[in-house]
Amino acid sequence: MDAAWVGRRVYGADADNPEPGPVPGHSYVELVGGPQDGQLLDVTGWSPLELADGALLMSERGAFGPGGRCAYEPAEVDGVYPSRFGWRGDVP
Known part of the structure; x- marks a missing residue:
C-alpha cells in the first residue's frame, strides 16, 4: 500500500466507520476529479x-443527485495496475 494513501477515505x-481508510494487502487507485475526487477505490482482485x-460509481454528489453515477477511467498506468482513475463525467 502506498504510504501517501494512509488516512485517505x-x-x-x-460514513460511521471509524477507520474508512485503506486496508493493508489491498490494491487501490486514486479517484481524480469529479464528485469522488481524492478518494481511493479498492480494486483488489480486478483483472x-x-x-x-x-468504474461507474454511485454518487449522491454528482450532477444527477441520489442514484446518479460517476464515470472514471484509467488516467495513468504503472505496470499492471493503473494508479489513478480520472473522472470522465456523470451519468443518470
Missing part, C-alpha cells in the same frame, strides 16, 4: 480488463 466506506474499463 476509501470509496464506499460507511487487467476490468481495470482498463474503469
Whole structure:
C-alpha cells in the first residue's frame, strides 16, 4: 500500500466507520476529479480488463443527485495496475 494513501477515505466506506481508510494487502487507485475526487477505490482482485474499463460509481454528489453515477477511467498506468482513475463525467 502506498504510504501517501494512509488516512485517505476509501470509496464506499460507511460514513460511521471509524477507520474508512485503506486496508493493508489491498490494491487501490486514486479517484481524480469529479464528485469522488481524492478518494481511493479498492480494486483488489480486478483483472487487467476490468481495470482498463474503469468504474461507474454511485454518487449522491454528482450532477444527477441520489442514484446518479460517476464515470472514471484509467488516467495513468504503472505496470499492471493503473494508479489513478480520472473522472470522465456523470451519468443518470
